[in-house]
Amino acid sequence: MTGALRGKHALVTGGGRGIGRAISGELAARGARVSVVSRSAGVRADITSAHELDRAFEACRRANGPICVLVNNSGIAESAPFLRTDRAMWDRIIATNLTGTFLCTQSAIGDMIAAKWGRVVNVASIAGLFGAPYIAAYCASKHGVVGLTRALAAEFAATGVTFNVVCPGYTETDMMRQAIESIVRHARISEDAARDRLAQSNPGGRILSPEEVACAVADLCEGEENGREVVLPQPA
Numbered sequence: 001m002t003g004a005l006r007g008k009h010a011l012v013t014g015g016g017r018g019i020g021r022a023i024s025g026e027l028a029a030r031g032a033r034v035s036v037v038s039r040s041a042g043v044r045a046d047i048t049s050a051h052e053l054d055r056a057f058e059a060c061r062r063a064n065g066p067i068c069v070l071v072n073n074s075g076i077a078e079s080a081p082f083l084r085t086d087r088a089m090w091d092r093i094i095a096t097n098l099t100g101t102f103l104c105t106q107s108a109i110g111d112m113i114a115a116k117w118g119r120v121v122n123v124a125s126i127a128g129l130f131g132a133p134y135i136a137a138y139c140a141s142k143h144g145v146v147g148l149t150r151a152l153a154a155e156f157a158a159t160g161v162t163f164n165v166v167c168p169g170y171t172e173t174d175m176m177r178q179a180i181e182s183i184v185r186h187a188r189i190s191e192d193a194a195r196d197r198l199a200q201s202n203p204g205g206r207i208l209s210p211e212e213v214a215c216a217v218a219d220l221c222e223g224e225e226n227g228r229e230v231v232l233p234q235p236a
């Protein structure tokens with residue numbers, strides 16, 4: 001902890017549960033004034049709607065001042081073989097994971113540019129760096145988030161605003177529990193075997209805790225690095 005976040009307004013999308021909740025807690029513990037935006041917790045907005053999130057971000061500014069830190073954490077995951085990935089599923093996933101990140105970033109960075117200091121941390125996935133079967137839409141959306149982060153890190157270099165991305169493997173949340181249920185159903189294996197399969201697909205061969213992801217996000221918010229991709233779990 002460096003104290004760099006003390007008193008700063010940090011907005012976390014999807015900060016009411018799972019990884020986002022751990023991020024909100026960690027940023028608050030490091031002294032930030034945290035706003036949460038999601039459909040069911042904090043200031044309510046669906047991040048696929050520019051209109052809703054502009055209104056929500058304004059409400060957060062009224063409560064906590066200009067936005068200094070934005071964590072684009074909201075996301076959804078669905079799996080299907082590519083030939084059964086219909087247009088509606090593709091659109092849902094791209095709209096939430098990629099377009100939502102674009103919209104939230106556009107809505108927040110004006111404050112950071114004006115202050116000549118800001119931090120944007122995007123929560124992608126190892127599926128943002130590597131391919132895997134049955135998650136084409138999710139994988140494409142998260143590769144998009146990594147690409148967007150790289151582009152903005154380059155475009156805004158030397159403005160005082162940094163853009164970094166964390167790429168976690170499977171992490172113990174509702175999203176992972178849904179992945180386990182789907183494997184149990186489709187591969188007809190036990191829950192323990194499904195969990196083990198997911199653990200083995202992670203770097204380091206183990207499941208992450210939301211708190212580990214939160215720590216990595218908070219470290220990027222406190223630091224000066226720009227354009228970093230942090231893969232989790234990190235090798236021991």
Ligand SMILES: NC(=O)c1ccc[n+]([C@@H]2O[C@H](COP(=O)([O-])OP(=O)(O)OC[C@H]3O[C@@H](n4cnc5c(N)ncnc54)[C@H](OP(=O)(O)O)[C@@H]3O)[C@@H](O)[C@H]2O)c1
Nearest residue numbers: 014018019038039040046047073074075125170171173175
């Ligand atoms: N768990 C994993 O294994 C894992 C691994 C790698 C990356 N990730 C990424 O980590 C992030 C958090 O995932 P999680 O595991 O914590 O999942 P989670 O428990 O399912 O939480 C997802 C969060 O996203 C919010 N959200 C979803 N759609 C939204 C929308 N349209 N508008 C606003 N908020 C929305 C949800 O809030 P509301 O429902 O209240 O709107 C919720 O807070 C996601 O981007 C996910 O892709 C997760």
